[in-house]
Amino acid sequence: MKLKKATSLFLSAIMMASVVAGCGNKAADTTPAGGETTQSEDTTAADGAEESAADTAETSSGEVTDFTMFITMPGSEINDDNEIAQMIADKYGVRVKETWLTGQTASEATGTLIAGGEYPDFIDSDEMNLLIDADALVPLDDYIDQYPEFKEKWFTEEEWEKFRQPDGHIYWINPFGNTKGETKTTTHNDEAFWIQVRVLEWAGYPKIQTLDEYFQLIEDYIAANPTMEDGTENIAYTILCEDWRYFCLENAGQFLAGYPNDGSVIVDKTDMTIKDYNTSDDTIAYLKKLNEEYKKGMVDPESFTQTYDEYIAKLSTGRVLGMCDQWWDFANNVNDSYKQTGLDLKGCNYVPLGLTTEAGMENRWHTYDDTVNQASGIAITKDCKDPDKAFKFLVDCAMDQELHDLRFWGVKGVDYEVDDDGLFYRTDEQRLNWADTAYQASHRCQYSYFPQWHGTSDDGKNANKPEEQPSEFMHDMAEPLKACFDAYGVTTYPQMIGSVQETNGPWFPMYSYSNNFTTETPGGVAWAKMGECKHEWLPKVVMAEDFDKGWAEYMDAYNACKPEDFLGEMQEILDTFK
């Protein structure tokens, strides 16, 4: 009895303590944030870092507004007391709490928001048309006109027009893909067949131009090196197939045929027609090759059942020799993790290969121009507490170089140094910190779905993003990667993939139109059904015992979706550019 009493007392004491602690934390969190209450400037400044103290006066009203933002992409939340977020809040009076997609698909998450009828202040969704349909967004035209400098610099008149919806308003701004000043592109932020540097090194840096050569190389390598140094088995080739990310399997056909990333269709410029790459000879050849490799055991058997997280975890172990993917889909996570585990020194980094169906064809894997995807972007919802301030912050993100540097370079003297010529550079420790996830959560705050620039900073010297700073880029490369680039006589990823340079048509990319299709039109219904059909059948075709039979069955299912409805509507859109 006594024991029982003592136990219960103890337990209740713990509970009380945790309740108190919980409250305590909350109080600590909200006080500096300010929330809705106005704070004296002194407190705000004291909480911030020293540099920003002097600038505090700039804050229009001296109070910090907390905005919320939902992004229909998986991402990592930063801590509530993130240091750079605090500095930004002190200076610009805005703090944004970003939440990311978990468990659901982008369209489910958006649909759920609409069904609930309550929105975050900012939203970046892949399903903007749904939000428009629900009247959830604030028209931005008037706000944009208030900032003529931003309007002029961010997009051209034509580009702005692309964002104008049928009702005559602009509701969102794409934050990506804009270059300021001289271009400094060093990464291939597009799709490619990637291969680990160690494979190329082992084979003596051969010239790989076709899919056959690519898989031959991987087969040879894995026959000679079935395991990694530590005994982990190598995986020849894996395919990510989860939800919308099945583009890793789905659209290589258009690139292999030498076309750029229009995404949902091929545009034949010669006679301005829409072509379906799903049924093209290049796609058949590509899937046939995959089928062949699958039967040989070269394709990871978990390919079609793995989740995105499992895929990233797999790549991060360095076991996977090659895959087809978009750089932004894997590189940041995987490269950071290689840096932490030292796998980059063992040649695990991936380089892109500009493969085509036949050797010697022109390839268009790399997009040189700024790609303006008018289908998505950052928007302000009708539930936003303070749209004026929200939009001002959005403009600040684009126009204020200091803020831009803070987001992408970090704090001067802490995250980067400046040399005598005014060039930014980082020490090894700073580089390692920047890649560390714990540090990212507590210190780094990129607001990565707010407007941002590639290219050159306002100072005319530095790159807007560290990875584009030539010296940084070179320093950041591990020895094996550098050796590989040297062997091929290139200095950047785009040179490595060697795509032809040309300007894309004003319709580019066509996927920005098909992404906005709804089931209102027959083409939209066909598009939704085609996606579902391909999702099921492409893996089946790759795994088929008899490829031709599998392909024929797939074609039956595919044609039942009425792809001609979809292609017809895409042609209508393309015709407007004639």
Place this chain on the structure above:
Amino acid sequence: MARDKTRKKMDMKATLKEMKHQKFLIGVSLVVVVYGIIFYYWPLTGWLMAFQNYKPKNGIFGSKFVGLDKFRFLFEDEVFIKVIRNTFAMGVINLVTTTIMAVLFAIVLNEVRRAWIKKPIQTISYLPHFLSWIVVTSILHVSLSSTGIINDLLMRFGFIDQAINFFAHPKYFWPIVAFANCWKETGWNAIIYLAAITAIDPALYEAASIDGADRLQKIRYITFPGIKPTFLILLLMNVGNVLNAGFEVQYLLGNGLVQSVSQTIDIYVLKWGISQNDYSLGTAAGLFKSAVSIAIIVIANSIAKKYSEQRLF
């Protein structure tokens, strides 16, 4: 005539008097009725969406009526036909397997005479019921992966030479779902049967022993008939739930390769209703499901009425 009138009056008076007497009870039940109307019947007006081309910004009263267009779309969609098949198949498989497992488990557990063995087993067996599907499916995903424990064991004992990719083949999907349901719910469902068994008069068992019945015979002639009413009532109630074959399991375990067998009506509703923003189509599919469920339960009940004294209504 006059007598009739006075009698009616008297009746009225009596009723009023009684009502006055029971005003508290009436008040309480009124609350429940209002609650029911607000939370169960009022939302049903949402079914109107199935006959409209519903747009969130126009609302239910501003959207255009399109008659049975959405239903036409549904039944012309091959996927939906498959979805109905999947839902039925998984619902029936789940119902049969979980019921059989629960009854067997309850009987076997009942035969365990020592409380210190029986109690812990019972507790342990129903704990999985409280796990969320997220956890259960993660465990399944890991243990059934090509490097997971199941493949490892099968290969070690020489049943197979190459790891089976369980989630890549449609034929494994329904068994996996049924297994997951059994694993999670057997212990929980057995509780009610255990209670029914406990309620059987011990004198019956004693008498049977004296007549020389062995264990199996006692189970067959006493335990089985003893739990039959419970069994039938539960079966009846669950038959109405057949179309609720599940959402989470299929949603979490499914992938593109097996979607032709994994999608249930609920997933279809989510996919078209929420993801494609076609609320009307989603509602139509949900409405169809409800109608079929009601039909099934009425049929099952009348069958039960005919062949035994057990029934729901």
